[in-house]
Amino acid sequence: MTKIPVTVLVLTKAKPGMEERVRNEILGVVQRALQEPTCIHIYLHQDVKDRTNFMLYENWTDKEDFINVQMKSPHLQDYLKRCKEFLVDLPEISLWEMRYKEEGADVNHTISAIKNF
Template sequence: MNNKLKPVTVVINCVIRHDKLKIAKQELYKVIGIVLLKEKACKGIHVHEDPENPNELLIIEQWKNKEIFVGAHMRTQHMIDFLKLAEAFLEKEATFTFWNEIPLDKLNPVI
């Protein structure tokens, strides 16, 4: 199967400006609610904060495939609007990495 069509985990790392953390979390809460309601290709979103630096957030999203995430999802109006808002609270540009799960039987074919 083409890697672009496999289920994908998207890992987003972002650093929020110290004086903008509250608004960043509010806006994340709003957009995540919209994504989970409207985008059936999204299988889940989890937000984590660094206990040493609460202004650093790690967002882990599961999607049907990478093509949907980088294509249709990023072109939705709610994402366009959110990304514009995020410019005001991000310390630096967020990083995105894409991961494919390795099924257990592929780790140890003897199972």
């Protein structure tokens, strides 16, 4: 079976005054996810104008693994159960497949470089 890489965008909004807790909760999940062999990288961003908005930008080597394994992982499921305490709503998660890459770009080299960064 061919592995299809996937980019994952996660948008979430902290309840007012809960920004630091949201950051720490997300980083806890991220640290576990970064240990997974199909995880290339995960970047956490915070909106410069509205500090309650957070975005995760993730790249994974295998879309099916992300859907069937990562999304069902105990640490993520635990986070999703607890997030009502500190988030306005459940995170919005979207999956994206690459449709264009720069001619001559070596995706495997890029993945290796990112993992070693």
